[in-house]
Amino acid sequence: MKILYRYIGIEVLKAVTLTTSLFIFIILMDRASFIAETVLGQGVGFLDFLSVLIKTVPSFLGIVIPISFVISVLITFIQMGSSNELVALKSCGISIKDISKPVIVLGLLFSLLSFLSLMFIAPKSNVEVKKEITQLLKKKITMNITPKKxxxxxxxxxxxxxxxxxxxxxxxxxxxxxxxxxxxxxxxxxxxxxxxxxxxxxxxxxxxxxxxxxxxxxxxxxxxxxxxxxxxxxxFSKKEQFKAKKYKTLFQLIEDGSIESRAEIIKRLSLSLAPLIVGLLAFSVAVSLPRGAVGTGVTLGLLIVVIYYVIYTVSKKLAVKTGVPILAFTPDLVFGLITVPLYLRTIKEKLQIEIGGRW
Structure with missing residues (x-):
């Protein structure tokens, strides 16, 4: 069984590495375009530009990790279904519950990593980026002035x-x-x-x-x-003020104690649990699809991610507006209520999604 767990874990991690690299590249290209328009050609060197760009990476890792893990779980198990590996495992007496164990373990690990990133690494990254841009602004004070605008x-x-x-x-x-x-x-x-x-x-x-x-x-x-x-x-202030929530770590938000800070804590906690909750949902969907339903799986995966982030965005605004911070936990509550029954049906092999397959 250890060999199976190792195999599934390696396959998922390979997919996570690929998807994470792809998402980071796409986001960096988008930010590079904006930063380049702002600083390059304004007396700011390429190395300074590159330094700012690299320091932005930790600021969005907390969001990239859940998306990458969910999509990777879908890809891995859809591929295993297409190559009849799942059928072979079942014929050897290995249950879906056993197959799901590496996903649960990896979901917990990536949730922990996402938690650390969102609560500590991303805020510190945002602070460092702002400090560096401020220093560049002091050195090249014309860089935000655009001719004839x-x-x-x-x-x-x-x-x-x-x-x-x-x-x-x-x-x-x-x-x-x-x-x-x-x-x-x-x-x-x-x-x-x-x-x-x-x-x-x-x-x-x-x-x-x-x-x-x-x-x-x-x-x-x-x-x-x-x-x-x-x-x-x-x-310039001799001591930089970082009052926005994105600059504050977990302990600073707790010390602040405002409704906005509490909503921010719950929002980050909610997102950090997404790899586990939404990852199990992705697993349930992937192993229940018919063989060869790659297109359907990818479509469902993207739909899951989009719906999660729509609820995630709306719930945080509602939490602040209504003064009820716990509302920021809505996406995990909604997806948890969907994931648990689907996962239980999946491990009992009672869930079948009969669309998009080939036989």
Whole structure:
């Protein structure tokens, strides 16, 4: 029996490795396109770009792992059914219950891995990515400014630039709008130089004019003309604040204690259990399909994944909106109620899905 368990485990792991690599590649290509448009060509080197890209991988592993495992279980057992391996095992007196044991063990292992990724690894990855992008922003402060488009690379600051020289930090024929607490400053200039000093970002303006409006006294609109003028655009916080939930680990969310934090904990816990719960559902479907029903199996697998993630997304929003954090556990509850009876029928060999096969 150990040989059988080892064989099934290896086959599933091979499929998991392949599907995980494929999903990571697809997601990285999507993110690479966005990051490349943002930083490459703006004075940021390829190695810096690659560093940011690689650091994003742990941030989505917690989502990729459940999908990869579910699809891998489907692929493995549909292939075993197509090659009559399942029939051969049954003829040797090996039950479906015995065949499912490696799936349960691997489901538990991947659930644990997903739990660690979602609760600890992904938040730390998000923090590191944000820190690196902030450092790049300090070094190459023009990288979010797009010529002939309105761009906002600092809170409360909007640029419109005709021409830009990223390597030197020069901008030509530009407008910048600076929204402060009680003032709105709109500046037009022929030439500007963006530079950093310490934790502050400055804009040196040459041959320009400005309109300054005080919101308490809007009738006192001021018009200024100047040959040179320097304005502080932004001041980086000496200590980065990571208030968004995606930056917080399990212990930080527990310490926070808000409804949003509790909903986030339950949401992550729910997703981390998906490999076990949805994996067993995938197993039940795969071994119940007729021989050769590959297309049907893949379609059902994708349908299972899509339905799970739709419920997962909606339930988290409902949990926060209604103030009932446990609602974030809805996808696992729904799929658990479907999986348990189907699995019990499967191990008793009472479940047969008579569609899409060849004989």
């Amino acid at each position: 309105f761009s906002s690379n600092f809170p409360g600051v909007t640029f419109y630039v005709e021409k830009i020289y990223p390597e030197k930090g020069y901008i030509l024929n530009f407008m910048v709008s600076i929204q402060k607490k009680l003032q709105l400053i709109t500046i037009f200039g022929e030439k500007g130089v963006l530079r950093t000093k310490g934790d502050s970002v400055f804009l040196d303006i040459f041959n320009g004019n400005a309109q300054v409006i005080d919101w308490k006294k809007p009738e006192g609109l001021k018009f200024l003309s100047f040959k040179s003028y320097t304005v502080e655009l932004y001041k």
